[in-house]
Amino acid sequence: MTCRICDNSENNTTYQAREMMFGLRTTFTYFQCAACKCLQIAEIPADIASYYPQDYNGHVRPENNYYSGIKGKFRKKRFQSTLFTQDSFNQAFKAMFPAGQYEVLGMLSMHMHTRLLDMGCGTGGYSYPLYELGMKNVMGADPFIPATIVYPNGFRVQKSFIGDIEGQWDVIIYNHSFEHVPDPLDNLQAVEQLLAPEGTCVIRIPTVSSYAWEHYRTDWFQLDAPRHFFLHSTESIKVLAQKAGLELVDVVYDSTAAQFLHSEKYRQDIPLQEKQRRTFSTFFKRKYRKIKYSRQANKLNAENRGDQAAFLLKRKK
Numbered sequence: 001m002t003c004r005i006c007d008n009s010e011n012n013t014t015y016q017a018r019e020m021m022f023g024l025r026t027t028f029t030y031f032q033c034a035a036c037k038c039l040q041i042a043e044i045p046a047d048i049a050s051y052y053p054q055d056y057n058g059h060v061r062p063e064n065n066y067y068s069g070i071k072g073k074f075r076k077k078r079f080q081s082t083l084f085t086q087d088s089f090n091q092a093f094k095a096m097f098p099a100g101q102y103e104v105l106g107m108l109s110m111h112m113h114t115r116l117l118d119m120g121c122g123t124g125g126y127s128y129p130l131y132e133l134g135m136k137n138v139m140g141a142d143p144f145i146p147a148t149i150v151y152p153n154g155f156r157v158q159k160s161f162i163g164d165i166e167g168q169w170d171v172i173i174y175n176h177s178f179e180h181v182p183d184p185l186d187n188l189q190a191v192e193q194l195l196a197p198e199g200t201c202v203i204r205i206p207t208v209s210s211y212a213w214e215h216y217r218t219d220w221f222q223l224d225a226p227r228h229f230f231l232h233s234t235e236s237i238k239v240l241a242q243k244a245g246l247e248l249v250d251v252v253y254d255s256t257a258a259q260f261l262h263s264e265k266y267r268q269d270i271p272l273q274e275k276q277r278r279t280f281s282t283f284f285k286r287k288y289r290k291i292k293y294s295r296q297a298n299k300l301n302a303e304n305r306g307d308q309a310a311f312l313l314k315r316k317k
């Protein structure tokens with residue numbers, strides 16, 4: 001089997017991974033490249049669309065009134081303090097109510113006019129709040145939604161592949177979508193065309209450069225067969241970036257307790273979506289485990305060994 005990232009075909013290791021999000025337990029062959037370490041599906045299933053049911057994560061629309069009222073104001077404040085402001089009040093607010101999955105965007109010195117493209121965003125739940133905060137140059141795109149969406153507040157999610165996007169963008173983010181893309185190099189070549197000279201491409205993905213992959217192997221829940229085609233390593237992202245005329249400038253690990261909570265379930269043959277019985281004692285046991293695993297995740301992130309990270313790419317100078 002030849003690596004689709006670096007073309008190496010020697011000493012690659014084969015694994016059999018099962019569909020466990022919905023508990024179908026169908027087996028898929030993956031292999032890890034001995035050279036660039038990228039773990040990849042051997043063959044993309046022809047019926048891949050059938051593995052994305054209606055209630056799949058990215059298919060749920062952000063509620064139109066989610067950011068109104070007192071609760072909505074609080075949510076907005078939380079995102080705002082993570083994304084923009086650095087005075088002491090906002091820093092304290094951010095420390096108390098962190099919005100983890102937006103923290104990497106807070107490192108990019110964004111402002112209200114930043115042109116941000118959220119690629120592969122499903123119905124746009126991740127970047128919808130940015131638009132709500134007043135960032136009117138934020139747009140989502142996804143080739144697999146039924147039709148282009150324009151929300152009542154004006155936020156647009158365009159039905160298109162990245163190759164059909166126009167204009168120049170300061171930030172292009174793949175928020176847990178790049179691992180679903182069958183042609184990652186074509187995507188990065190398009191990014192190179194669309195990125196403003198000082199722009200940044202942010203790729204948030206699960207990574208095999210992690211403790212969770214080493215420890216859980218095919219029970220690692222973020223392998224997510226067969227939906228995740230490529231589980232990248234830091235090396236394989238460097239190879240791809242190089243081929244596309246980009247360079248890797250930073251890696252920010254942002255893993256959570258989920259890497260342990262869900263992978264432990266898979267080890268016991270329990271699907272992700274299976275509802276577990278809740279009692280008074282299981283409630284506290286679960287709370288305790290979550291605190292313990294969150295601490296472990298923070299430690300792994302600090303050691304660059306968490307199971308997901310944001311890879312920051314820039315145009316080659």
Ligand SMILES: [Zn+2]
Nearest residue numbers: 003006033036
């Ligand atoms: Zn390779």
